[in-house]
Amino acid sequence: MHRTRVRVVEDAxxxxxxxxxxxxxxxxxAGVTVINFMSAPGAGKTTLLERAxxxxxxxxxxxxxxxxxxxxxxDRLAGLHVPVTQLNTDNGFGGECHLDANMVRSALxxxxxxxxxxxxxxxxxxxxxxxxxxxxxxxxVMVSSVTxxxxxxxxxxxxxxxxxxxLINKIDLLEHLDFDLDRFLYHLDAVHPGVPRMLLSARTxxxxxxxxxxxxxxxxxxxxxx
Amino acid sequence: MHRTRVRVVEDAxxxxxxxxxxxxxxxxxAGVTVINFMSAPGAGKTTLLERAxxxxxxxxxxxxxxxxxxxxxxDRLAGLHVPVTQLNTDNGFGGECHLDANMVRSALxxxxxxxxxxxxxxxxxxxxxxxxxxxxxxxxVMVSSVTxxxxxxxxxxxxxxxxxxxLINKIDLLEHLDFDLDRFLYHLDAVHPGVPRMLLSARTxxxxxxxxxxxxxxxxxxxxxx
Numbered sequence: 001m002h003r004t005r006v007r008v009v010e011d012a013x014x015x016x017x018x019x020x021x022x023x024x025x026x027x028x029x030a031g032v033t034v035i036n037f038m039s040a041p042g043a044g045k046t047t048l049l050e051r052a053x054x055x056x057x058x059x060x061x062x063x064x065x066x067x068x069x070x071x072x073x074x075d076r077l078a079g080l081h082v083p084v085t086q087l088n089t090d091n092g093f094g095g096e097c098h099l100d101a102n103m104v105r106s107a108l109x110x111x112x113x114x115x116x117x118x119x120x121x122x123x124x125x126x127x128x129x130x131x132x133x134x135x136x137x138x139x140x141v142m143v144s145s146v147t148x149x150x151x152x153x154x155x156x157x158x159x160x161x162x163x164x165x166x167l168i169n170k171i172d173l174l175e176h177l178d179f180d181l182d183r184f185l186y187h188l189d190a191v192h193p194g195v196p197r198m199l200l201s202a203r204t205x206x207x208x209x210x211x212x213x214x215x216x217x218x219x220x221x222x223x224x225x226x
Numbered sequence: 227m228h229r230t231r232v233r234v235v236e237d238a239x240x241x242x243x244x245x246x247x248x249x250x251x252x253x254x255x256a257g258v259t260v261i262n263f264m265s266a267p268g269a270g271k272t273t274l275l276e277r278a279x280x281x282x283x284x285x286x287x288x289x290x291x292x293x294x295x296x297x298x299x300x301d302r303l304a305g306l307h308v309p310v311t312q313l314n315t316d317n318g319f320g321g322e323c324h325l326d327a328n329m330v331r332s333a334l335x336x337x338x339x340x341x342x343x344x345x346x347x348x349x350x351x352x353x354x355x356x357x358x359x360x361x362x363x364x365x366x367v368m369v370s371s372v373t374x375x376x377x378x379x380x381x382x383x384x385x386x387x388x389x390x391x392x393l394i395n396k397i398d399l400l401e402h403l404d405f406d407l408d409r410f411l412y413h414l415d416a417v418h419p420g421v422p423r424m425l426l427s428a429r430t431x432x433x434x435x436x437x438x439x440x441x442x443x444x445x446x447x448x449x450x451x452x
Contacts, residue, residue, distance in 0.1 A: 124354065125266070158321070
């Protein structure tokens with residue numbers, strides 16, 4: 001039975017990759033850089049977008065907001081005057097704990113791709129399954145909050161290994177926590193040696209300029225001429 | 227395609243419930259009270275067990291430690307001198323993001339049920355899927371850290387609704403956060419009116435006595451005579 005289950009999972013991932021490539025072709029044609037943005041629940045993804053997106057001079061950004069249900073984060077982001085599209089996994093997708101390429105594909109008709117340079121896909125808050133499903137993205141960024149503890153890279157290695165950038169958030173709380181940053185970085189390098197990382201506080205603004213610069217560079221690196 | 231997916235999910239949940247009932251019969255025969263312990267990654271489940279289990283006078287407690295991979299939490303708990311059994315979902319279960327009844331059943335031969343009054347099953351850190359799978363437990367307890375934000379009951383209603391007790395952890399950090407506790411409780415009552423809740427800090431010890439008392443009462447309420 002376990003072997004059957006593993007085979008079913010592998011077939012599902014093959015199908016996902018095929019659809020992810022089709023998404024990728026559509027994004028490339030439109031000249032849109034796509035970021036798959038992932039974290040555990042409550043690590044601060046939405047706040048980091050609220051802080052970063054308004055400061056991206058000359059870049060037309062949009063957000064695809066993934067949630068099991070509801071539109072709380074999309075409502076928060078609506079105030080930024082960037083296009084926000086809601087994608088709920090309990091709406092025909094069985095309440096899945098992650099986004100996959102097919103779900104993102106179902107949202108493409110709602111996305112104003114021709115008017116965007118950057119699309120951030122905010123995934124469902126989860127450190128396990130989102131890492132397994134490519135959606136056609138150019139880069140994967142994850143947020144790890146220092147309140148979650150130093151052991152997270154070792155406990156969720158697939159997620160930390162899948163990422164092109166790790167944002168270490170809520171560092172304003174470091175002085176109030178028993179969190180050993182060196183130990184976290186040591187664990188991070190054990191599972192993904194040398195992965196780019198930034199120390200951030202959405203609350204104090206520390207590190208936000210570097211995060212914006214990373215997004216600008218990602219767009220200039222990957223976007224095709226319109 | 228979506229309708230097929232929903233039907234597959236429903237069949238899987240039916241099969242899960244059948245196995246959960248078999249687990250439950252085994253736990254009842256052994257007179258063991260079983261707690262399904264759930265939270266997002268890094269909310270503090272393991273620390274709350276480290277603090278609570280040694281103080282349970284006269285109760286023989288054990289832990290079934292669920293992780294995708296590794297045994298970090300089991301290693302931490304080993305120092306408590308309670309039986310700890312590791313259950314990894316990437317070991318024949320496809321790296322699943324939750325425990326289900328079948329995984330727990332596979333671990334039963336390793337568990338010293340005859341020597342236990344209380345078994346705490348620490349689920350994989352995840353606010354979505356663990357809530358969907360009964361494992362044969364007597365009660366479900368979840369931990370929500372105040373660092374995760376006030377909106378979590380609204381974003382993950384199934385988890386908050388599935389629980390018999392909500393532990394609101396890390397309240398020592400409240401003064402350093404923009405977290406409105408009243409608003410969190412309002413959201414909690416919106417999705418699960420009147421669910422028992424406790425304010426805790428594993429760091430300062432606040433609320434730990436009430437948490438231990440709840441565990442003692444759960445054992446006296448549900449355990450059959452040996």
